Amino acid sequence: MLLSVLPLLLSVANAFAPPGSSSPSRYIGDEGLQYLHKNFPTEKYLAIDDPNGLLQPILIPRVPDTDGIREVQKFITDFVSTQTYSEGEVPGWDVQLDVFQEDTPIKENVTFTNILVKRDPPNAKKGHTGYITIAAHYDTLIKPEGFVGAIDSAVPCALMLYTIKAIDEAITRKWKEMKAEPDRFSEHEKTTGIQFLFFDGEEAFHSWSDTDSTYGSRHLAQLMDQTYNEVNSARQTWLAEMEYLVLLDLIGHKDTYIPSFFRNTHWQYEVFASLEQRIRDIGLSARMDEKETIFTEGKPAFFRGAVIGDDHLPFLHRGVPVLHLIPSHFPPVWHKIDDNAKNLHFPDISEWGLLTSSFVANQLRVGDWIVDYPDANEMREQREKEEKAQREQAQKKKIPNGKKVPRAARRRGAML
Ligand SMILES: *[C@@H]1O[C@H](CO)[C@@H](O)[C@H](O)[C@H]1NC(C)=O
Ligand SMILES: [Zn+2]
Numbered sequence: 001m002l003l004s005v006l007p008l009l010l011s012v013a014n015a016f017a018p019p020g021s022s023s024p025s026r027y028i029g030d031e032g033l034q035y036l037h038k039n040f041p042t043e044k045y046l047a048i049d050d051p052n053g054l055l056q057p058i059l060i061p062r063v064p065d066t067d068g069i070r071e072v073q074k075f076i077t078d079f080v081s082t083q084t085y086s087e088g089e090v091p092g093w094d095v096q097l098d099v100f101q102e103d104t105p106i107k108e109n110v111t112f113t114n115i116l117v118k119r120d121p122p123n124a125k126k127g128h129t130g131y132i133t134i135a136a137h138y139d140t141l142i143k144p145e146g147f148v149g150a151i152d153s154a155v156p157c158a159l160m161l162y163t164i165k166a167i168d169e170a171i172t173r174k175w176k177e178m179k180a181e182p183d184r185f186s187e188h189e190k191t192t193g194i195q196f197l198f199f200d201g202e203e204a205f206h207s208w209s210d211t212d213s214t215y216g217s218r219h220l221a222q223l224m225d226q227t228y229n230e231v232n233s234a235r236q237t238w239l240a241e242m243e244y245l246v247l248l249d250l251i252g253h254k255d256t257y258i259p260s261f262f263r264n265t266h267w268q269y270e271v272f273a274s275l276e277q278r279i280r281d282i283g284l285s286a287r288m289d290e291k292e293t294i295f296t297e298g299k300p301a302f303f304r305g306a307v308i309g310d311d312h313l314p315f316l317h318r319g320v321p322v323l324h325l326i327p328s329h330f331p332p333v334w335h336k337i338d339d340n341a342k343n344l345h346f347p348d349i350s351e352w353g354l355l356t357s358s359f360v361a362n363q364l365r366v367g368d369w370i371v372d373y374p375d376a377n378e379m380r381e382q383r384e385k386e387e388k389a390q391r392e393q394a395q396k397k398k399i400p401n402g403k404k405v406p407r408a409a410r411r412r413g414a415m416l
Contacts, residue, residue: 024267025274028358028367030282033275035372036357037284039380040166042350046158048341052388054079054165055158055349059148059341062140064201064215065111069139072157073113076138076198078394079161080117082387083168090175093164094118100219105206106142114216115198117164119171121190122179127233130243131195132363134160134356137202137216137249137311144337150344151331153202155252159349159356160196166357167194169380170369191234192243194364199311214311221314244268244321246359247312250334251352254345256327258294260301261308262316265323268363272325273297275358279351286350294351304328 047053062069080093098114115138120129136156140149148154171194178185201215224238235241244265250256260269273295279285280293306313312322333339361367 024270027362027365032367032370042353054161058154078391090122112200117196120193127229131193133195133245135197137199141203151250151252156248163357170366174369217311218314246323249326252344253331261324268323286347
C-alpha cells in the first residue's frame with residue numbers, strides 16, 4: 001500500500017516544480033539580471049527622498065477617502081498610464097478602478113478605490129488568459145496621526161511601479177514577436193498575462209476584525225468570484241483568471257526574513273530564493289553586508305499557513321494560490337509613527353527592486369528580451385522626459401473629490 005502511494009506523491013510534488021532544468025529561475029539569465037540592474041538603477045527610481053522617484057510621492061498619509069489617498073491614487077494611475085512604450089503595437093497597460101462604498105466602525109459610507117493594472121498578451125481572449133498577480137495595499141492607518149506607512153505599504157507599492165517600468169520594454173519586445181510569429185511560442189506563453197493590484201482599505205479603522213480590515217481585497221475578491229466569463233471559457237470567473245497571488249507587505253526595513261507560508265506556492269518562493277542567491281553570486285547585491293539572506297534557498301520549509309490576517313485571505317479562501325511575502329517577525333516600527341522614511345533601509349529596497357522585477361521577468365519568461373542596445377538609455381531618457389511632461393500636464397487637472405475617472409481608464413472605457 002505504502003509503495004503504491006509513494007510514486008503518486010512524488011509525481012504530485014514534481015508537478016509543482018517547473019519542468020526541465022533544476023534552477024527555478026532559469027527563464028532569466030545572468031545577463032538579464034545585469035541589464036535590469038544597469039538600465040533601471042534603483043538609485044534613480046526607488047531613492048527614498050527623491051521627489052522624481054517612485055517612492056517619495058507615496059510617503060504621505062493615505063487614509064481611505066481623504067485627499068492624501070486620492071493624491072497617491074492619481075500618482076499611481078498617471079504613472080502607469082504613461083508607460084506607453086508599447087501603445088498601438090501590442091496591448092499596453094490597462095488601468096481599471098474598482099470604486100465602492102462601505103460603512104466602517106467610525107465613519108459611514110466611506111469610498112474605497114482598488115486600482116487594477118493589467119497587461120494582456122497579444123490576441124488574448126477574455127476568459128482564456130491567466131494572470132500572474134502581484135499586489136499590495138496603498139492605504140494607511142488612521143492613527144497615529146501623520147502615519148505614512150513606509151514599509152506598510154509604500155515600499156511595496158513603489159516596487160510594483162518599478163517592476164512595471166523595468167519589465168515593460170522586454171514584454172513589448174517579446175509580445176511583438178509573439179504577435180508576428182505565434183507558432184514560435186508555447187500555449188502557456190500565449191495565454192499568460194500580468195496584473196498588479198493596489199488595494200484600498202487594508203487597515204482597520206478601529207480594531208482589526210473580519211469586518212474592520214481588508215475592505216478593498218474583500219470587495220474585489222467577491223466581485224471577481226461573482227463575475228462570470230462566457231460559457232465554455234477556459235477560466236469560468238474573473239477570479240479563476242488569477243494564476244496565483246503574490247502579496248507584498250512590510251518591506252523596506254533592515255534585517256528581515258521571509259518564510260514560506262504555503263506549500264502550494266513554495267516553488268514561487270524558491271524562484272525568489274534562487275534569484276536572491278544568483279544576485280549575490282554575480283555581485284549585484286546591495287545588501288551583502290547583512291548577515292542573513294531574505295529568503296532561504298533549498299531547505300525544507302515549515303509552512304505556517306494562514307496565520308497572518310492580510311489582503312491575501314479573501315483570495316486564499318476562494319482557492320487562489322498565495323505567496324505571502326511578509327517578514328517574520330514584523331519589523332519593530334510596525335504600526336508606529338516611526339514607520340517612516342528615516343527607518344527605511346535603501347540597500348534592502350534596492351535588493352527587492354531587482355528581486356521583484358526579475359521574478360516577474362522569470363515568470364513571464366521575458367528574461368531573454370531584457371537586452372542592452374547601444375542607444376537604449378538615450379531613448380529611455382527621452383521617453384521619460386515625455387512621460388514626465390504628460391504627468392505634469394495631468395497634474396494640473398486636479399481630481400475634484402476623487403470623482404473623475406483617470407485618463408487611462410477613460411481611454412480604454414474599462415471602468416468596473
Ligand atoms: C455614499 O457616498 C456616495 C459617494 O459619495 C454617494 O453617492 C451616496 O449617495 C452615499 N450614500 C449614502 C447612503 O449616503
Ligand atoms: Zn498595517
